[in-house]
Amino acid sequence: MKTRITELFGIKHPVIQGGMHFVGLAEMAAAVSNAGGLGIITGLTQPTPEALAKEIAKCNGMTDKPFGVNLTFLPGFANPPYPEYIDAIIAGGVKIVETAGRSPEAYMPKMKEAGIKVIHKCTSVRHSLKAERIGCDAVSVDGFECGGHPGEDDIPNMILLPRAAEELKVPFVASGGMGTASQLVAALALGADGINMGTRFIATKEAPVHENVKKALIAASELDTRLIMRPLRNTERVLANAAVDKIVEIEKTKGAATTIDDIKELVGGVYPRVMQGGDMDAGAWSCGMVAGLIHDIPTCKELIEGMVAEAEQIIRKRLEGFLAA
Numbered sequence: 001m002k003t004r005i006t007e008l009f010g011i012k013h014p015v016i017q018g019g020m021h022f023v024g025l026a027e028m029a030a031a032v033s034n035a036g037g038l039g040i041i042t043g044l045t046q047p048t049p050e051a052l053a054k055e056i057a058k059c060n061g062m063t064d065k066p067f068g069v070n071l072t073f074l075p076g077f078a079n080p081p082y083p084e085y086i087d088a089i090i091a092g093g094v095k096i097v098e099t100a101g102r103s104p105e106a107y108m109p110k111m112k113e114a115g116i117k118v119i120h121k122c123t124s125v126r127h128s129l130k131a132e133r134i135g136c137d138a139v140s141v142d143g144f145e146c147g148g149h150p151g152e153d154d155i156p157n158m159i160l161l162p163r164a165a166e167e168l169k170v171p172f173v174a175s176g177g178m179g180t181a182s183q184l185v186a187a188l189a190l191g192a193d194g195i196n197m198g199t200r201f202i203a204t205k206e207a208p209v210h211e212n213v214k215k216a217l218i219a220a221s222e223l224d225t226r227l228i229m230r231p232l233r234n235t236e237r238v239l240a241n242a243a244v245d246k247i248v249e250i251e252k253t254k255g256a257a258t259t260i261d262d263i264k265e266l267v268g269g270v271y272p273r274v275m276q277g278g279d280m281d282a283g284a285w286s287c288g289m290v291a292g293l294i295h296d297i298p299t300c301k302e303l304i305e306g307m308v309a310e311a312e313q314i315i316r317k318r319l320e321g322f323l324a325a
């Protein structure tokens, strides 16, 4: 398939692996890029810019295809040394950055001067338009279904994607809930130039996470995610577990008075314990509703090539067939 996204990033298939804390390591990004998609290393999983430089070097040794780095601009209280992380990205020769969270505006000149293409992840049309205005090359439009932070507007992709298509001039990918060939075709029909997947890529052979995580995704249905941190206006979609039940209970009891301190133990420092240790009840970790559509653990190549081949069949046979009829 050839779309504005495959052209922009120099990739074979219009499939991106979104940044994922403690999942987006060199092994993950290289596997996706080698399969013809765009793999992305999660910048802030690396504790320092020096560690990120090493992870980029490792990925460079594992693939000769383009890959990107995710930079998540966290809400106010945390302030990692972003300029130094960007220096590591530039020095490592990485030409694609996926930004997320707060606006990347302050860092755009530095990235643009280095010839980096920026794709910003947005959960609304207004944020997508702002991304376009400040010079982002593309947008990842993240619907309410998504694993991670869906924002506070609660607009699912069936509405959000065609709304984005009405307004955006830069290409965008559909993010949130994506995991199958039919969804890829639907996303293209709704105006996107490709898809971004998070949760689906965790259930792949190469994903560098504990087997328990992959098994949990296969066991989960579309009913098994929960929204937490709504009272903090930092909503996150996570997989239900014992810790998440506690968070939901605390938030129900305290309502608008909930503070981060009330749930800190259950949301802080969780990722290494889940992703590396396989402790599935350690706390809250991001997971999308697409878990209900995950039934196997393929290689990234099998997943991406299988999706694209089936998408072509759907277009040529099923959709063409309606016209003939």
Ligand SMILES: Cc1cc2nc3c(=O)[nH]c(=O)nc-3n(C[C@H](O)[C@H](O)[C@H](O)COP(=O)(O)O)c2cc1C
Residues within 6 Å of the ligand: 017, 018, 019, 020, 021, 023, 042, 070, 071, 072, 099, 100, 101, 121, 142, 145, 146, 147, 148, 149, 175, 176, 177, 178, 196, 197, 198, 199, 200, 285, 286, 287, 288, 289, 290
């Ligand atoms: C375990 C996990 C960790 C994530 N961590 C990040 C992150 O650190 N930064 C970020 O921008 N997005 C993060 N995301 C969001 C993904 O990049 C992607 O936007 C999202 O998963 C898309 O929805 P899907 O899971 O339905 O495919 C994470 C998602 C998951 C499932």
